[in-house]
Amino acid sequence: MGNSSSFEISLKQIASKEEARILVTGMNWAGKTTILYKLNIGEVIVTCPTIGLILESVRFRNLTFAIWDLGCSLGFKTLWKYFHTNIKGIIFVIDSNDRERMDNLKWLLQEMLFEEMLSQLPILFFANKQDLPNAISLNEITEKLELFLIRGRIWRIQGCSAIRGDGLYEGIEWISHVLNFGS
Numbered sequence: 785m786g787n788s789s790s791f792e793i794s795l796k797q798i799a800s801k802e803e804a805r806i807l808v809t810g811m812n813w814a815g816k817t818t819i820l821y822k823l824n825i826g827e828v829i830v831t832c833p834t835i836g837l838i839l840e841s842v843r844f845r846n847l848t849f850a851i852w853d854l855g856c857s858l859g860f861k862t863l864w865k866y867f868h869t870n871i872k873g874i875i876f877v878i879d880s881n882d883r884e885r886m887d888n889l890k891w892l893l894q895e896m897l898f899e900e901m902l903s904q905l906p907i908l909f910f911a912n913k914q915d916l917p918n919a920i921s922l923n924e925i926t927e928k929l930e931l932f933l934i935r936g937r938i939w940r941i942q943g944c945s946a947i948r949g950d951g952l953y954e955g956i957e958w959i960s961h962v963l964n965f966g967s
């Protein structure tokens with residue numbers, strides 16, 4: 785990665801080229817990449833791996849899905865600063881099998897929910913890995929992450945298994961519909 789000013793210029797260039805998008809995010813290992821592959825909505829493109837920001841994007845109808853990790857050392861704020869104007873919705877992927885990181889996840893989610901630049905955007909929560917025997921139920925995830933406290937935006941939690949493909953299209957159809965892009 786170059787120095788911080790050349791890095792900022794690179795970010796600006798990426799942000800200016802991209803069109804309206806849905807941000808797909810969540811903790812690492814949650815299944816973001818697998819979901820996008822499974823949806824078979826196009827080739828996953830590593831847009832710019834050289835600057836330390838792993839940005840993958842795929843297209844589905846007229847939506848662009850861009851993904852990056854919460855665990856990324858850049859942090860939310862750097863990314864939001866450049867990308868928020870094009871973001872129309874958020875897909876937040878949860879590893880339903882990861883009980884140990886639920887508390888961490890809750891705080892990361894809170895940080896995002898309170899981010900002014902992302903306020904009012906609809907959120908689809910994909911409770912992924914529901915195929916695993918110890919997966920946490922949707923009700924329990926809703927409790928643990930306090931999703932019921934979300935105000936001022938449309939949200940939905942959708943159980944899914946990126947491995948099997950269950951639930952993915954229901955979620956994508958929902959967010960497409962909410963954004964008035966879907967048929």
Ligand SMILES: Nc1nc2c(ncn2[C@@H]2O[C@H](COP(=O)(O)OP(=O)(O)OP(=O)(O)O)[C@@H](O)[C@H]2O)c(=O)[nH]1
Pocket residue numbers: 811812813814815816817818819853912913914915916944945946947948
């Ligand atoms: N059992 C099961 N495993 C899954 C599912 N989705 C993803 N995985 C596995 O979880 C691991 C992480 O999946 P990725 O798609 O790489 O997750 P990611 O969120 O893109 O991870 P990072 O890019 O590292 O942040 C892989 O071993 C996947 O095969 C699922 O629905 N069920």
Ligand SMILES: [Mg+2]
Pocket residue numbers: 816817818
């Ligand atoms: Mg990934």
